[in-house]
Amino acid sequence: QSVLTQPPSASGTPGQRVTISCSGNTSNIGSNTVHWHQHLPGTAPKLLIHSNNQRPSGVPDRFSGSKSGTSASLAISGLQSEDEAVYYCATWEESLNGPVFGGGTRLTVL
Amino acid sequence: QVTLRESGPALVKPTQTLTLTCTFSGFSLTTSGMCVTWIRQPPGKALEWLARVDWDGDTYYTTSLKTRLAISTDTSENQVVLTMTNMDPADTATYYCARIRYASGLAMDYWGQGTLVTVPS
Numbered sequence: 001q002s003v004l005t006q007p008p009s010a011s012g013t014p015g016q017r018v019t020i021s022c023s024g025n026t027s028n029i030g031s032n033t034v035h036w037h038q039h040l041p042g043t044a045p046k047l048l049i050h051s052n053n054q055r056p057s058g059v060p061d062r063f064s065g066s067k068s069g070t071s072a073s074l075a076i077s078g079l080q081s082e083d084e085a086v087y088y089c090a091t092w093e094e095s096l097n098g099p100v101f102g103g104g105t106r107l108t109v110l
Numbered sequence: 111q112v113t114l115r116e117s118g119p120a121l122v123k124p125t126q127t128l129t130l131t132c133t134f135s136g137f138s139l140t141t142s143g144m145c146v147t148w149i150r151q152p153p154g155k156a157l158e159w160l161a162r163v164d165w166d167g168d169t170y171y172t173t174s175l176k177t178r179l180a181i182s183t184d185t186s187e188n189q190v191v192l193t194m195t196n197m198d199p200a201d202t203a204t205y206y207c208a209r210i211r212y213a214s215g216l217a218m219d220y221w222g223q224g225t226l227v228t229v230p231s
Contacts, residue, residue: 001156002156002157032215033215033216035214035215035217035218037221044114044220044221044222045208045218045221046221047217047218047219047220047221050214050215051215052215054214054215056219090217090218092216097162097170098147098159098162099210099216099218101156101158103156104156
């Protein structure tokens with residue numbers, strides 16, 4: 001059981017826009033910024049978005065993030081086959097002094 | 111170029127102690143705002159934060175495993191070591207180390223590929 005709630009799966013066709021949601025509470029998302037990671041099996045997870053909506057260098061602008069209250073979203077526009085992966089949201093939990101995660105959303109490009 | 115790599119045994123017997131090493135390059139853990147953390151993911155389950163060590167030597171542990179975990183650093187070797195005592199089959203998981211930077215909003219901006227540790231029943 002993960003602390004943050006994500007839908008287990010999402011899908012779209014090439015070129016489409018998909019969004020993935022992440023829900024928490026006032027002690028995690030409500031109090032801290034949200035980050036998004038992309039994970040392909042057997043590889044190191046990759047940071048896509050930090051601080052709600054900031055893209056690290058090298059991340060395409062097809063990826064965008066937003067946060068409102070105790071929820072956050074990752075949007076992927078112009079969907080490509082290489083976007084097939086598991087996407088995790090993460091944020092800080094004050095009481096833990098460490099990060100908490102969503103359960104992950106498996107994105108399928110049809 | 112920032113890299114992190116986990117190493118350690120693939121198989122640990124119940125009640126034994128697990129020792130994992132995270133060897134990193136491309137940054138210094140003594141730089142203000144830098145942290146290294148350990149995270150695990152049991153098969154089919156969610157990511158779980160375990161421990162972190164900060165640039166100033168402060169350490170933090172997840173509450174549920176605090177009595178079993180110890181994190182330490184060897185700054186000269188650019189390594190962070192995690193030990194977990196009294197291993198149980200429920201500890202079977204892929205263990206990751208990652209860098210956290212305060213400047214990135216406490217995001218884990220680089221991860222290792224992970225190492226699978228199996229504890230047989």
